[in-house]
Amino acid sequence: MREKIIVALDVDTQQEALALTTALRDHVGAFKVGLQLYNNTGPGIVKTIADAGGKVFLDLKFHDIPNTAARAAEAVVGLGAFMFNVHASGGKKMMADTAAAAKKRAEKLGIPAPLLIGVTVLTSMSEEELQDELGVTRSLPEHVGALARQCQQAGLDGVVASAREIPWIRKACGEDFVIVTPGIRPAWAAGDDQSRIVTPKDALKQGADYLVVGRPLTKAEDPAEAAKRLLAEIE
């Protein structure tokens, strides 16, 4: 089970990130480098975490015109992450061009291509916000299912969504499609700015492939103890 846990290293410095990697690497499967850590420390942080014994999901959520996203993806491939992501709302062409560029660059480098995952609807967003602010008229789970289908048609390996939407994603994309679920909150943790939260146990019951967990572990007084507590709930 622990292989399915990805810890979000949302901290400012390499020192803090390495301290968390060292404390948690025996309890979890991978670490997520996102916009906060990446922009504070630079691309070298991926190798630094990998050298410290952590597989890296590079979460930069590309959302741009197809050419820009594809060229950025080429640069990511050599960094050594096992997974990276784009926003599904960037459109099918952006996703397809990005996937193709990443695969081509990986072939050229003679390394396996990282998994490419599409962010559907951020887990911080409610159905009300999606409909009132973004003008989406279908229900949130239907929207996630439709975006997931587009990700699959564009050649992506999976999606990021709340575990609440897994049945819609499985219906649209089948079993052989990676589902990464942030917004994970054990009953004992605060919800923070997340909206569509799910407990680790329920996310796994729904069939999530990966659980992204940040603050419930990284802000805990003893992150390793918090990880053990979370694992005890799911193993």
Ligand SMILES: O=C(O)c1cc(=O)[nH]c(=O)n1[C@@H]1O[C@H](COP(=O)(O)O)[C@@H](O)[C@H]1O
């Ligand atoms: O792509 C992501 O990883 C992501 C997508 C999403 O819809 N929601 C979401 O929370 N995330 C990321 O998952 C992590 C969740 O962190 P916590 O809320 O602290 O557990 C953060 O690093 C977010 O950037």
